[in-house]
Amino acid sequence: MMDKIDFISSVPYFSGxxxxxxxxxxxxxFEKNGKKNEVFTLEGEPAETLYFVxxxxxxxxxxxxxxKEQILSxxxxxxxxxxxxxxDDGPSPTSAEAITPVVLYGISGxxxxxxxxxxxxxxxxxxxxxxxxxxxxxxxxxxxAFKRVISRVANxxxxxxxxxxxxxxxxxxxxxxxxxxxxxxxVGRSLKTLEDNGVLRIDRHRxxxxxxxxxxxxxxxx
Amino acid sequence: MIxxxxxxxxxxxxxxxxxxxxxxxxxxxxxxxxxxxxxEGCNWCTLCEAVCATGAIRxxxxxxxx
Numbered sequence: 001m002m003d004k005i006d007f008i009s010s011v012p013y014f015s016g017x018x019x020x021x022x023x024x025x026x027x028x029x030f031e032k033n034g035k036k037n038e039v040f041t042l043e044g045e046p047a048e049t050l051y052f053v054x055x056x057x058x059x060x061x062x063x064x065x066x067x068k069e070q071i072l073s074x075x076x077x078x079x080x081x082x083x084x085x086x087x088d089d090g091p092s093p094t095s096a097e098a099i100t101p102v103v104l105y106g107i108s109g110x111x112x113x114x115x116x117x118x119x120x121x122x123x124x125x126x127x128x129x130x131x132x133x134x135x136x137x138x139x140x141x142x143x144x145a146f147k148r149v150i151s152r153v154a155n156x157x158x159x160x161x162x163x164x165x166x167x168x169x170x171x172x173x174x175x176x177x178x179x180x181x182x183x184x185x186x187v188g189r190s191l192k193t194l195e196d197n198g199v200l201r202i203d204r205h206r207x208x209x210x211x212x213x214x215x216x217x218x219x220x221x222x
Numbered sequence: 223m224i225x226x227x228x229x230x231x232x233x234x235x236x237x238x239x240x241x242x243x244x245x246x247x248x249x250x251x252x253x254x255x256x257x258x259x260x261x262e263g264c265n266w267c268t269l270c271e272a273v274c275a276t277g278a279i280r281x282x283x284x285x286x287x288x
Binding site: 036056057074076099100101157160161162163169170171172173174175184188201202204205206207208209210212 | 225239242243264265266268269271272273275277280281282283284285286287288
């Protein structure tokens with residue numbers, strides 16, 4: 001694993017900083033080791049530290065009123081946690097939990113905001129990184145709002161039924177995502193929605209279509 | 223058919239994340255690559271596939287009509 005300075009210089013937020021600027025920022029960072037299943041952020045609670053993942057994986061998720069968990073993203077090395085709550089001073093919109101042992105580098109939101117005044121270059125990089133996230137979210141909203149993904153996933157399932165006669169390949173969620181032009185997490189959510197709608201059942205490695213006509217109807221929504 | 227994730231050894235970079243996320247302890251590192259060590263007990267959570275940055279792991283679904 002990279003050392004602290006090397007790691008921080010590899011984070012897009014801090015790209016383009018001089019060695020002196022980088023040293024000043026790095027001095028504010030602390031290392032945090034986390035165990036598998038350790039929770040770093042709770043939905044609805046304030047978050048005061050911006051974390052960057054140096055190793056391991058963190059799942060970012062929301063929990064429904066019924067207690068159902070929906071993973072929104074997996075944050076891998078190089079990714080960050082808690083920007084929203086840090087920059088808008090509101091509660092965290094999601095929870096974050098380590099799914100492997102993790103090493104994080106954290107900086108307090110207050111320290112970071114102070115440094116933005118000293119090094120406006122960082123503010124520019126952060127705006128760029130946040131804009132990129134907004135762009136991805138817009139694309140997600142478009143897909144979800146118009147139900148395009150669910151419709152596409154329904155079509156993919158209907159086209160890949162193994163007992164339909166032709167020999168069909170078995171598909172991973174990643175492959176379905178590539179076919180539907182979306183993210184793997186969105187396919188997972190779509191499959192859950194289709195299961196909740198009662199048109200299919202997921203039994204370990206089998207997706208069992210229980211209502212073919214209902215699935216066909218959902219496949220036609222555009 | 224054996225119901226365990228498929229690992230393409232030539233794509234595995236040996237990061238070990240799949241071992242860490244597997245709650246069934248079905249995967250281990252052997253000679254710096256991930257291997258499936260049991261043929262039963264996988265709950266098909268697909269987290270190993272989700273965390274694999276090199277796309278070395280596949281958890282494919284069979285799609286059938288009831």
